[in-house]
Each structure stands twice: as C-alpha cells, then as structure tokens.
Amino acid sequence: MPRSARTSRWNAYWRLMRFDRPIGILLLLWPTWWALLLAGSGRPTLKNALIFTAGVVLMRAAGCVMNDMADRDLDQHVERTRERPLASGELQLREALGLFLALMLIAFLLVLLTNALTLKLALAGAVLASTYPFFKRFTHLPQVVLGIAFGWGIPMAFAAQTGAVPAVAWWLLTINAVWSVIYDTQYAMVDRDDDLAVGIKSTAILFGRYDVPVIAVLMAVMLSLLAAVGWQLGLGWPWYGALAVTAALFGRQLYLIRERGRAECFQAFLNNNWVGISLFLGLLLHFAVTGTYSG
Secondary structure: OOHHHHHHHHHHHHHHOOOOOOHHHHHHHHHHHHHHHHHOOOOOOHHHHHHHHHHHHHHHHHHHHHHHHHOOOOHHHOOOOOOOHHHHOOOOHHHHHHHHHHHHHHHHHHHOOOOHHHHHHHHHHHHHHHHHHHHHHOOOOHHHHHHHHHHOHHHHHHHHHHOOOOHHHHHHHHHHHHHHHHHHHHHHHHOHHHHHHHOOOOHHHHHHHHHHHHHHHHHHHHHHHHHHHHHHHOOOHHHHHHHHHHHHHHHHHHHHHOOOOHHHHHHHHHHHHHHHHHHHHHHHHHHHHOOOOOO
16 A cells, blocks of 8 residues: 555544544543542542543544444535545445444553443443444434533542542533533534434534523533532632633633524534633642642
C-alpha cells in the first residue's frame, strides 16, 4: 500500500475515533476528575488518575466507533456527518468492528489494575457504551442514556479509590445525566431538521419549540443539585464561586441558542467545556484551601 494511502487510512481511523474533535473526551473527563478528587479527598492516587484518564479516552473512542457503526446508513443523509469514514466508504464495517473490539480490550485490561467492584461496574459500563447509540431509534431520550454512559466513570472512580460507591457518587451521576441532556440537546439542535427527515429521535425534537425554556429549567436543576451536593459535603467558598461561574456560562449558552441558529447552538455545546473546567477548579481550590470535605 502506498504511503499516502496508509496515511489516509490512519487518518480515517483517527476521525472514526473522533480524536480530531476532542471536546467529547473533555466532557467525559471533567466529571470523572470531579469524582476522583472527591473520592480521594483532593489527592487521588496517581495510578487511578492515569487509569481513568486513559480509560475515558479509550471508552469515548469506542463509543464513537459504535455510534458510527450504528448510524452508518443514516449519517449519509445528515449534512454534518455524511463525510464520516463509514458513511463515506473510507472504512468498512469489519475494520470499524475490529477497532471497537481492540479499544474495549485495552480498556478492560486497564480495569484489571483496579479492584473487583470496579471491574463489575466496568462490565455494566461496557454494555452502556455498546448500546446507547441505538436508543435514538426508539426513544426521544437518547441523551439520558448518553449521560449515564458518559458519567459511568463516576461510580467507577469512587469504587477504585475507596472500594465503595457512596450516595454522592450516584448524585454526581444524576447531575452528569442532567448536564448531558443540556449540552447534547444543544448539539442535537444543530441537526434537528436532518434528524426529522431521516427519523432519528432526540430531545431537541421532543422539546420542539420549548427547547430553550426546557434547557433553562435543566440548567437551574443542575445548579441546584450541585449546590445541594456542596452543602451536604461541606464544600467551601471555591465551590460556590465555581457555581457562580457556571451560572454565568449557562446564561451565555442560553443567549447563543435563543434564535436556534446551527452555528450558535454548536458554540453553546462547545462552551460546556468551560462548565467542566470551572467545577473542576472549584473542587481543586476547595481542597487546596481546606484539605478536606465531610463526605
């Protein structure tokens, strides 16, 4: 195979895993890192930090590959996705399946470095990663399943760090599910017309003309839950400062999507990276200042 052809094929694999668009990795990393900080009282082990960071990258890549396998026939009819490697014919289904299995195997080997409880949770996470792309075929709430799949690293992080999954882990998972509905609805608003044409379901379609008000309500719910978690755990002023920043970022997102323009909705989606950063820094600064929490 000529070198140019090999380069093109590796580029296709790279894009199939969405490594050219790292926003998805970041939106998975932030909640996982929140969990690691809380589980480790601000000092998670380096081993767990490395395992879960690598695991997030691998599982997000695997999820993208599975998503493109599931949607390879539909992606051809959506403006934003018709050039994806499977939809365009750059890669074949068997090549994508081989890549998916390789990614899942490496992720599984990483989990073997933790403990039995984390391994059990990982098996459930593998099922979520393998099946969530298919939910858009029969429910308008695939974003909820996505939020659980994207946040499954939260209970796993607590299990690996402490050997247990306390109530706060499930609250954080719930918060992440709400957040995922927020940002993935913004993402789905970009494709709404195309999705309607090909029969793909989403919260953007379900909410219809009430999409912006519903997103605003979900933002208020998420902020309230974050404040409740902070109060329950005795988190200090850095956490509430981070919530204030998050509220301002949410306000910016609502302003962007007010007219439902495709470019603006996508900008609002990308802006959620700053939400993840602000909450992570709030936790980090809390532990730097106080060193503890009452969880």
